[in-house]
Amino acid sequence: MGTDPGPDRRRAPPDPASPHPLMKSPATMHAYRPDLSDPIPPPGTAAPGSMVARLRAGAAADPERVAFTLLDGRERTAALTLAALDRRARAVAVALRQAGAEAGAPVLLVLPAGLDVVAALFGCYYAGAVAVPVRQPNPSRPLGHLEAVARDSGARIGIAGAALAPLLAARLGEVRWLAAEDAAGADAELWADPGLGPDAVAHLQYTSGSTAAPKGVVVSHANVLANARDLARQCAIGPESRILSWLPHYHDLGLMFGCLQPVHAGCPAVLMAPAAFAQRPLAWLEALSRHRITHTAAPNFAYQACLDGDPGRRRGLDLSRLRVALNGAEPVRAETVAAFARAFAPHGFRAEAMCPAYGLAEATLVATACGPGRPPVVARVRPDRMQEDALVPADGGAGRALVASGDLAVETRVVVVAPETGEALPPGRIGEIWLSGPSIAAGYWRRPDATAARFGARLASGEGPFLRTGDLGGVLGSDLFVLGRLDGLIIVRGVNHAAEDLEATVEGCDPALSPGAGPPSRSRPPGPRASSSPRRCGAARCGPSPTRRAPSAWSGRSGARSPRRTTSRSPAWCCSGPGACPGRTAARSSATPAGGTSRRAASTACTRGARPPSPGRPRGRCRRGPRPGRRRPAPAWPNSRAGCAATRPSG
Numbered sequence: 001m002g003t004d005p006g007p008d009r010r011r012a013p014p015d016p017a018s019p020h021p022l023m024k025s026p027a028t029m030h031a032y033r034p035d036l037s038d039p040i041p042p043p044g045t046a047a048p049g050s051m052v053a054r055l056r057a058g059a060a061a062d063p064e065r066v067a068f069t070l071l072d073g074r075e076r077t078a079a080l081t082l083a084a085l086d087r088r089a090r091a092v093a094v095a096l097r098q099a100g101a102e103a104g105a106p107v108l109l110v111l112p113a114g115l116d117v118v119a120a121l122f123g124c125y126y127a128g129a130v131a132v133p134v135r136q137p138n139p140s141r142p143l144g145h146l147e148a149v150a151r152d153s154g155a156r157i158g159i160a161g162a163a164l165a166p167l168l169a170a171r172l173g174e175v176r177w178l179a180a181e182d183a184a185g186a187d188a189e190l191w192a193d194p195g196l197g198p199d200a201v202a203h204l205q206y207t208s209g210s211t212a213a214p215k216g217v218v219v220s221h222a223n224v225l226a227n228a229r230d231l232a233r234q235c236a237i238g239p240e241s242r243i244l245s246w247l248p249h250y251h252d253l254g255l256m257f258g259c260l261q262p263v264h265a266g267c268p269a270v271l272m273a274p275a276a277f278a279q280r281p282l283a284w285l286e287a288l289s290r291h292r293i294t295h296t297a298a299p300n301f302a303y304q305a306c307l308d309g310d311p312g313r314r315r316g317l318d319l320s321r322l323r324v325a326l327n328g329a330e331p332v333r334a335e336t337v338a339a340f341a342r343a344f345a346p347h348g349f350r351a352e353a354m355c356p357a358y359g360l361a362e363a364t365l366v367a368t369a370c371g372p373g374r375p376p377v378v379a380r381v382r383p384d385r386m387q388e389d390a391l392v393p394a395d396g397g398a399g400r401a402l403v404a405s406g407d408l409a410v411e412t413r414v415v416v417v418a419p420e421t422g423e424a425l426p427p428g429r430i431g432e433i434w435l436s437g438p439s440i441a442a443g444y445w446r447r448p449d450a451t452a453a454r455f456g457a458r459l460a461s462g463e464g465p466f467l468r469t470g471d472l473g474g475v476l477g478s479d480l481f482v483l484g485r486l487d488g489l490i491i492v493r494g495v496n497h498a499a500e501d502l503e504a505t506v507e508g509c510d511p512a513l514s515p516g517a518g519p520p521s522r523s524r525p526p527g528p529r530a531s532s533s534p535r536r537c538g539a540a541r542c543g544p545s546p547t548r549r550a551p552s553a554w555s556g557r558s559g560a561r562s563p564r565r566t567t568s569r570s571p572a573w574c575c576s577g578p579g580a581c582p583g584r585t586a587a588r589s590s591a592t593p594a595g596g597t598s599r600r601a602a603s604t605a606c607t608r609g610a611r612p613p614s615p616g617r618p619r620g621r622c623r624r625g626p627r628p629g630r631r632r633p634a635p636a637w638p639n640s641r642a643g644c645a646a647t648r649p650s651g
Contacts, residue, residue, distance in 0.1 A: 092123020103128035108158035128194030198222035216445035297326035320348030328357035358405035368406030
C-alpha cells in the first residue's frame with residue numbers, strides 16, 4: 001500500500017495553472033520533448049501492479065479528494081471522491097461475486113455515460129472479472145451490437161441501469177443482469193482482494209462491428225499501466241492536471257483517457273455526456289474554461305464543430321490554462337488545426353497546446369503523440385511521389401499538407417514495413433505501421449487465428465512479434481505521419497486514393513455539408529436493378545468502380561484511426577452491371593503480405609458510351625442515366641479528385 005505520503009499530500013490540490021514537473025518550467029516549455037527517464041508522480045505510493053492497487057493507494061493517501069465530477073450541461077450534478085469510488089467499487093465487486101462472477105469472467109457494462117459506469121468498471125477490476133464496456137442500446141441503435149458482443153465474449157453476467165435491466169433480461173435471457181443501483185448498495189466490507197497480477201485481463205475493448213463482426217481486444221492491467229505511463233510522459237499529465245472528457249466510455253480514447261488515466265495520474269477529471277457535446281459543441285469549450293481544465297481530448301471533427309456557429313457566442317471563453325488538446329481517433333486535418341488555433345487564439349488558446357496523436361485499441365490507446373510545448377508539425381509533400389511509396393518534401397510551400405502524429409521517442413516501438421515483404425523501411429518511405437512494446441494487447445478474445453495473424457507478425461529478419469496495425473504511414477525526421485488504412489484504398493485507373501479524400505472533396509461541393517460528418521457509401525435504388533441498357537457516362541470524367549484493399553501507395557490524409565469505420569465502395573451508377581458496358585475494362589494489382597496469401601484488387605472504368613457535356617451543363621460533372629423507376633435522370637454530383645463522385649454522402 002506504500003508509506004504515508006506526509007501532510008503535503010493531504011493538502012488541497014494546487015492551482016492547475018502552476019507548472020507541472022514534467023513540463024520542466026515555463027521558460028523551457030517550448031522545448032519540451034518526452035523523456036522516458038522522467039518519473040511518473042504516483043498518487044502517494046509506488047507504482048502498483050494493477051489498477052486496483054492504484055486506486056486503493058490513492059484512496060488511502062487522499063480519501064476526500066474529488067476524483068470524478070459529472071456535468072449536466074453547465075451544472076455539476078454529482079461527484080465521486082477517491083474514498084467513495086473505492087467503496088462503490090468494492091460493493092460492486094461483492095455483488096458480482098454473489099451473482100456468481102468468477103475471476104477472469106467477462107461482465108457486460110451497459111450503462112450511460114456517468115459515474116455509475118466508472119464505479120462498475122473498477123468494480124469489475126476489484127472482483128477480478130473482465131469488464132466489457134458496451135454502448136447502451138436505444139431505438140436508433142437496437143440490440144444487434146450488444147447481442148453480438150454478448151455472444152462473442154461469452155458473458156453470463158451484466159450490469160445495466162435499473163430501467164434497462166428488465167428489458168435486457170427479456171431479450172438476452174442467458175445473461176444475468178444486475179441493476180447498477182442495487183450492485184452499488186452491496187456490503188463493501190465483505191470485499192476480498194483478488195490479488196491481481198499485471199498479466200490479469202482488465203477489460204475487453206470491442207470494435208464497433210460496422211464492417212465486420214465485433215472483436216474484443218484483450219487488454220491486461222500491465223497494458224493499461226504501461227500505456228497510462230507513456231501517455232503521462234508524452235502529454236505531461238500529473239497530479240496537478242485537470243482532465244475533461246466527453247468521449248464515450250466504450251471507445252478506447254474515452255475509456256483510457258477519461259476513466260483510467262485520471263486514477264493512474266492521481267488527478268481530478270470532469271466528465272460530460274457525449275450527447276451534451278453533440279447538442280452544443282461550444283459547451284465543451286465552456287466547460288474547459290469554467291473548470292480550469294489543463295488536458296482534454298477529442299477527434300478532429302470535434303474541433304471542426306467548434307468553429308461553426310456565431311463567433312459572438314465565444315465571448316468570455318478562457319482557454320489559457322489548457323496545456324494539451326489531444327487530437328486523435330480519426331484523421332487530423334491541417335486546415336482544422338490551423339483554423340482552430342486562429343479562431344481561439346483571442347481566447348487564450350496556444351497553438352502548441354494542440355497535440356495530434358495516433359493510437360488504436362490493439363495498442364491499448366496511444367502509440368505516439370505530439371507533446372505540449374511545440375506547435376503541431378505540418379509537412380508538405382509531393383503527391384506524385386506518394387504514388388511511388390515515398391514521402392518527399394515539396395518545394396516552395398506547395399504540395400499536400402500532412403500533420404505529424406507524434407515523434408518516435410516513446411516506449412512503444414514503431415516500425416514502417418513493406419507489407420509485401422516484411423522488410424523494415426527507412427525514413428521517407430511509405431509502408432504499413434507495425435508496433436511492439438508493453439502497451440500492445442495480448443490479442444483478440446477467443447480468436448486464436450485472428451490473434452496470430454494480427455499480433456504475431458515478424459520482420460523479414462525474424463525479429464518480432466509485432467502488431468500489424470493495418471495503417472499506412474511514414475517517417476520524416478523523427479515524426480510519424482499516419483496516412484490511412486491499408487484496406488481502405490480506392491484504385492482509380494491505377495492511382496490510389498483514400499476514403500478521406502473523397503469525403504473532403506464532397507464536403508467542399510456544398511456549404512450545407514458539414515466537414516467530417518458524411519462518409520461515402522454505396523447508393524442503390526429500391527427494387528431490382530435494370531440491366532437492359534448500360535448507363536452513359538463521360539469516359540474522361542466518370543468514376544470507375546473502385547475496390548478496397550489495395551496494397552500500394554496512396555494519397556491519403558494524416559491522422560489517427562477513426563472510431564467509426566468509413567465504408568467506401570463501388571459507385572452504383574456508372575454502368576448497369578458487370579459486362580453491361582462493352583468498354584468496361586479492369587486493371588488489377590496484387591501483392592502478398594508478409595505471412596499471408598495473395599490478394600487481388602480490381603478497378604474498372606467505363607471507356608465507351610461517352611457523351612459530351614450538354615450546353616449549360618457545368619463541366620466536371622458526370623451524366624448518369626436515369627434510375628430505374630424514375631423519369632428524370634438522377635441529379636449529378638460534383639467530381640471528386642478520384643474522378644466521379646458517384647457515391648453520395650450519407651446524411
